[in-house]
Amino acid sequence: MQGGTGDGPHYDVVVVGGGSAGLSGASTLGRARRSVLVVDSGEPRNAPATGVHTYLGLEGVAPADLLAAGRDEVRRYGGAVRHGTVVTAERHEHGGFRVVLADGGVVHGDRLLVTTGLTDVLPPVPGLRELWGRDVLHCPYCHGWEVRDQPIGVLSTGPLAVHQALLWRQWSADVTLFRHTGPAPSDEEEEQLAARGITVVEGEVAALGTTGGRLSAVRLADGSDVPCRALAVAARLDARAGFLAGLGLVPVGQEMAGHEIGGRIPSDPTGATSVPGVWVAGNVTTLTDQVIAAAAAGVRAGAAVNADLVAEETRRAVAARREAVSVFSAPSEREVCDRVLGDRRHGV
Template sequence: MESNQYEVIIIGGSYAGLAAAMALGRSLRKVLVIDAGKPCNRQTPHSHNFLTQDGKTPFEISSVARAQVEAYKTISFYSDTVISASKSDPGFLIKTNDGSTFSGLKLIFATGIKDILPEIPGIQECWGISVIHCPYCHGYEVRNEKTGILANGDFGFEFGKMITNWTKDLTLYTNGKSTLTSEQSEKLTSKKVTISEKKISQIIHQDGKIQSLVFEDGSQEKINALYAKPDFEQSSPLISELGCALKENGYVEIDQFHKTNVPGIFACGDNTNMFRSVAFAVSSGTMAGAACNKELIDESF
C-alpha cells in the first residue's frame, strides 16, 4: 500500500475520532487521522461526567488520548482541514487545504457540529464557560446558584423543568414574547421558576464568566450561569456532498454500527447525536472503529 493510501481515513481527531483510531490501530489497520486542531469545546475549562477523567481540562484528556493513539504504529496523523472528498475506485479520495491528497477504502466522519449562537454580544466569549449546554456536564458546578435558561416554547418548558433539579433560583428568559402555553407558564411559576420576556441586548462578563444580562429596556439582572441550546449545522459540508443522509434534527443518520447510508462511510461523535459529552463521543468512536474493522474483514474474507 502506497504512503498516501490507507485502509481508513478518519476526518476529525478529537475524542470520537481518536477513539475510532484506537480501535482500528488495535486491529492492525493502516489509518490516517486528519484534524485541524479546533475542537468545539476548546473554551470549556473543565470536562465532567466521564469516569477517571472528571474535572480535567479538555486539552488534558485529548493530549493523553492522542499520545496513547500515537503508540499504535499503523496510525498516522495529518494536521489540516479536508476541503474535498469524492468516491474513487476503490474507496474515497481526500484533498486537504494545502493541496495534499490521500485515498482510503473507508471514511469515518468525526467532524462534530458548529454552533450557531444568537447574535447577543458576549455570548460567544461565555460559551462553554458560563453559557452552558448540558446540566450533566456542567450543572453540578453551578448547583443552587442564580441561573438562567435562554429558551422558549415547548423546549423552554422541558428545559426549565429539568434544571429545577439543580437549582431553585431559576429564570426562563424567552428573549421576547413567550410562546409557552398558559398551562406551561402556570406550572413553571408554581415551581418558583420566573419567566422573563425581556429581550437580551448584551451579556456582561469577565473572562467568559457571566456578571449580568443587559436588556433592551436598559435594565440588568445578575446571574451566574445561563443554559442555552443554540441552533447548529454540520461542521463538514462534505458529509452531505457525499450523499450521507441527515435526520430531521440535523444529525447524521446512522445505524447501530455507525454506518451511514453511503457504503463505506461511517460517522461518530457530536455529528450523530445530541448527547454532547466526552464519554458519549468516546463510546461512539469506539463502536465506529470496531464496526469499520469488521466490515473490512467481511469484505476480504
C-alpha cells in the same frame, strides 16, 4: 500506511476529526492492526470548557489534555495524526476514497470514519460567544454541578425553553426564564414554572453584563439588569459535514420532544451511512452525545469498519484461492493429448 496512490499516501482507514469519537475509533482500528490516519483541524467544540464531566475515571480532565492523551494512544498503536481540514472526499472507481485537504494535501483510504462533530449556532446576542462554554452553557449534565446554587438564567429562543428551565431547576433554586424571542408559555407551563419557583422575565435580552470577564448580569432591552451567574442557551446544533455532500451525504433534522434541534448525518447503530465504506460517529450523527458517549460511538464504529474490511479481505482471499486451485487442478496440454491417444487405443 500502505503504498501511495499516485498523489498521496494510502491507509486502510482515514478518520476525519480528532475529537473523542475519532481518536477512540482510530485507537480501536490501530489495535486491530489497521493502518490509520486521523486528520484533525484542531478546533474541538469543547475547547472553551475548563473540564470534561461525566467521563468515568477522568472527571474534570481538561479537554486539551484528554485529546493529547488520545493522540498519544493512537500513535502507540501505529496510527498517524495529521493537522488539516478536509474540503472534499470522493470515491475511486476501483473502490476506496480520495480525501483532499485545505492545504492541497491528498490522502487515500479504503474506508472513511467521519467524526467532525457539530457547530453550535448561537442566538445573535452580544457577548454570548465570548462566554460560551464557561458561563454561557448548554448542558446541565456537563456544567450544572459547577454552577449549583447560583443564579441561573435560561434564554428562551424556542419551544423547549420551559423544559430547559425546569431541568436547570435541579441544580439551583434561583432560576430565571428570560422570554427573549421564545414563545409564551402555555397555561400548563406557567403553572409548572410557578410551582417550581422559576421567575419569568418578559422582554428581549440586549447584552450580557460581566465583572472581571465573567457573567454577572443579563441586560434587557429596557436597560435593566438581572443578576445572573450562568446563562443556559439552546443553540442550534448543525453537523460539520459539508465535505460529505460530494458523496451524497447531507444532514437531516434531529428532533427532541417533537421539535428539530439541528441537522445530523443519518446512520445505523454501528455508524454506517447510506454510502458503502463511510461511517460516522459522535456529534456529527448524534447531536446530543456527551464526550463519553461520543468516545463509545467511535469504538463501536471502529470495530464495525474493521469487520467490514475483514469481510472484504476474506472475499478476495476466497476468490484467489479458487483461482489458484482451478489453475493447479486443470490438466496440462500433454495430459490432455495422452488421454486422447489412450482413448483411441482402447477404441473409445
